[in-house]
Amino acid sequence: MSMTHASGAAWARIADVDPELWAAITAEVDRQRWSIELIASENFAFAPVLxxxxxxxxxxxxxxxxxxxxxxxxxxxxxxxxxxxxxxxxxxxxxxxxxxxxxxxxxxxxxxxxxxxxxxxxxxxxxxxxxxxxxxxxxxxxxxxxxxxxxxxxxxxxxxxxxxxxxxxxxxxxxxxxxxxxxxxxxxxxxxxxxxxxxxxxxxxxxxxxxxxxxxxxxxxxxxxxxxxxxxxxxxxxxxxxxxxxxxxxxxxxxxxxxxxxxxxxxxxxxxxxxxxxxxxxxxLTDDFRADQRRTVENAAVLADAFTARGARLVSGGTDNHLMLVDVTPLGVTGREAETLLDAVGITVNKNAIPFDPLPPNTASGIRVGTPATTTRGFGPDEMREIARIVVDAIEHRDDPTAAAALRAETRAMCARFPLPGLP
Ligand SMILES: Cc1ncc(COP(=O)(O)O)c(C=O)c1O
CATH class of the missing domain: 3.40.640.10 (Type I PLP-dependent aspartate aminotransferase-like (Major domain))
Structure with a gap:
C-alpha cells in the first residue's frame, strides 16, 4: 500500500492517501446501497450522526x-x-x-x-x-x-x-x-x-x-x-x-x-x-422520528402477514414490534440456508434460533427479520409485500439460478427507488 502524509492544515482524503482502505469502505457503502437490509438490530444513522x-x-x-x-x-x-x-x-x-x-x-x-x-x-x-x-x-x-x-x-x-x-x-x-x-x-x-x-x-x-x-x-x-x-x-x-x-x-x-x-x-x-x-x-424528539417509528411497526405487521400468507410460520404467530422470527423449516430450508439464499438475491438477514429449536444455533430453524432500516429508507407496505414475496420465492426456487437472477434484479430496482439515508 502506498501512503502519503498530508502536511499542514489540509486534511488528506482517505481516497487519495489510502486507496486500499477506501476501496473496502466504498464497497461496503455500495453493499448497503444495493441490498435490502432486514437485520433487526441495524439501521441507517442520521446524517448529523455520521x-x-x-x-x-x-x-x-x-x-x-x-x-x-x-x-x-x-x-x-x-x-x-x-x-x-x-x-x-x-x-x-x-x-x-x-x-x-x-x-x-x-x-x-x-x-x-x-x-x-x-x-x-x-x-x-x-x-x-x-x-x-x-x-x-x-x-x-x-x-x-x-x-x-x-x-x-x-x-x-x-x-x-x-x-x-x-x-x-x-x-x-x-x-x-x-x-x-x-x-x-x-x-x-x-x-x-x-x-x-x-x-x-x-x-x-x-x-x-x-x-x-x-x-x-x-x-x-x-x-x-x-x-x-x-x-x-x-x-x-x-x-x-x-x-x-x-x-x-x-x-x-x-x-x-x-x-x-x-x-x-x-x-x-x-x-x-x-x-x-x-x-x-x-x-x-421530532414528530418525523415518531412517525417513522410508527411506520416501522406498521411495516413489520404487513411483512408478518405477507410471510404467513405464503406459508412461513412466525414465532408466536406474528409481531407487535419492529421484528419477527420466521421459522423457515416449513419452506424446506434451515435458517442458515435461508440466510445464504437471501444474500444471493440482495436481502440481508441473520439466521436465528427459534424457541425450543431442534437445530443447533449455527444452523437454526429461523431467520430474524426487522423493519427499522427499510422503513428509514422509505419502504412502505407495498415494498413489504414485495419483500415477503421475494424472500419466499428465493427459498422456493432455490435450485433455479435464473429465478435467483431475476429476484436479484428486482431487489436492485427497489434499492434504486430509495436512496440511502444519511449519505449524499
Ligand atoms: C438487547 C441487547 N442488549 C445489548 C446488546 C449489545 O450491544 P452492542 O453490540 O452495542 O454491545 C444488543 C446487541 O445486539 C442487544 O440486542
Whole structure:
C-alpha cells in the first residue's frame, strides 16, 4: 500500500492517501446501497450522526463527567455531553439520571451490573435461546461467568413470556437482579407488572431496551420508565444514533452507575460519539422520528402477514414490534440456508434460533427479520409485500439460478427507488 502524509492544515482524503482502505469502505457503502437490509438490530444513522463522528472531538480526552474532568480543555466537550444528557432525559420522560458514556450496549450492561451486583450474585434474565442477549447471562459471556445465572423463557405453545410463570420463577430463584429485554422477542413487554414482580421478591429490575428504544421514545411500545431501577440501551438500533450505549437509573443509583462506567469499566469517553448521541437524541424528539417509528411497526405487521400468507410460520404467530422470527423449516430450508439464499438475491438477514429449536444455533430453524432500516429508507407496505414475496420465492426456487437472477434484479430496482439515508 502506498501512503502519503498530508502536511499542514489540509486534511488528506482517505481516497487519495489510502486507496486500499477506501476501496473496502466504498464497497461496503455500495453493499448497503444495493441490498435490502432486514437485520433487526441495524439501521441507517442520521446524517448529523455520521458527521459528528467525523469531527475532531475524537482527539479529546475527557475522563470524568461535565464540570468534573481529569483533563484540561474540556469546556466545549462539557457542553456536548450535557446536551446529550439533557436530550436523553427529555426523550424518556420518567428517567431520573443518565450516563451517556458507555461505548456499546454490552458496556452499558457491564456498567449496570458492576454498579449493583457483586461477583456470584444471582441474576434472572431471558434465555438466549428464547431471544435474550448474551450479556443477560450466557455462559460464554462475562455475565454468565461472574454471576449465578437463572433464566426465564417463553411457553412452548404460545411462544410468549407468561408472567404468571415468570412470577413463580422469580419467587423460587429470588435473584438480586431481574433483567428484561431481548434481541429477538417480537411481543410487547409488560414492564410495569415485571417490575412489581421483581420488587416483590426483593430484586432490582433492569430493562435492556436496546432493540426497542426508538419505539419507546416514540410511544409505540410501553416505556420501562418509571418502573425499572436501571434501563440500558444501545443508541444505534431503532434510535438511529452512533454505535454506543447509555445507562439510565433512579436517582439513588446515580453515583453507583456513574462510578461503574468510569473509573469502573471504561477510561476516556468517546466525545465524538457522545456528540453523535446528542444529535440522535435531538432528532428522536421530532414528530418525523415518531412517525417513522410508527411506520416501522406498521411495516413489520404487513411483512408478518405477507410471510404467513405464503406459508412461513412466525414465532408466536406474528409481531407487535419492529421484528419477527420466521421459522423457515416449513419452506424446506434451515435458517442458515435461508440466510445464504437471501444474500444471493440482495436481502440481508441473520439466521436465528427459534424457541425450543431442534437445530443447533449455527444452523437454526429461523431467520430474524426487522423493519427499522427499510422503513428509514422509505419502504412502505407495498415494498413489504414485495419483500415477503421475494424472500419466499428465493427459498422456493432455490435450485433455479435464473429465478435467483431475476429476484436479484428486482431487489436492485427497489434499492434504486430509495436512496440511502444519511449519505449524499
Ligand atoms: C438487547 C441487547 N442488549 C445489548 C446488546 C449489545 O450491544 P452492542 O453490540 O452495542 O454491545 C444488543 C446487541 O445486539 C442487544 O440486542
Amino acid at each position: 458527521e459528528a463522528q467525523g469531527t475532531a472531538l475524537t482527539n479529546k480526552y475527557a475522563e470524568g463527567l461535565p464540570g468534573r474532568r481529569y483533563y484540561g480543555g474540556c469546556e466545549f466537550v462539557d457542553i456536548v455531553e450535557r446536551l446529550a444528557q439533557e436530550r436523553a432525559l427529555a426523550l424518556f420522560p420518567g428517567a431520573e439520571h443518565v450516563n451517556v458514556q458507555p461505548h456499546s450496549g454490552a458496556q452499558a450492561n457491564l456498567a449496570a451490573y458492576f454498579a449493583v451486583l457483586d461477583h456470584g450474585d444471582r441474576i434472572l434474565g431471558l434465555s438466549l435461546a428464547h431471544g435474550g442477549h448474551l450479556t443477560h447471562g450466557s455462559p460464554v459471556n462475562f455475565s454468565g461467568k461472574w454471576f449465578e445465572v437463572h433464566a426465564y423463557g417463553v411457553e412452548q405453545g404460545t411462544e410468549r413470556i407468561d408472567l404468571d410463570v415468570f412470577a413463580r420463577t422469580a419467587a423460587e430463584v429470588r435473584p438480586k437482579l431481574v433483567i428484561a429485554g431481548a434481541s429477538a422477542y417480537p411481543r410487547i413487554w409488560d414492564f410495569e407488572r415485571m417490575a412489581a414482580i421483581a420488587h416483590d421478591v426483593g430484586a432490582l429490575f433492569l430493562v435492556d431496551m436496546a432493540h426497542i428504544a426508538g419505539l419507546v421514545a416514540a410511544g409505540v411500545h410501553p416505556s420501562p420508565f418509571p418502573h425499572a431501577d436501571i434501563v440500558t440501551s444501545t443508541t444505534h438500533k431503532t434510535l438511529r444514533g452512533p454505535r454506543g450505549g447509555v445507562v439510565f437509573c433512579k436517582a439513588d443509583l446515580a453515583k453507583a452507575v456513574d462510578k461503574a462506567v468510569f473509573p469502573g469499566i471504561q477510561g476516556g469517553p468517546l466525545m465524538h460519539v457522545i456528540a453523535a448521541k446528542a444529535a440522535a437524541f435531538g432528532l428522536a
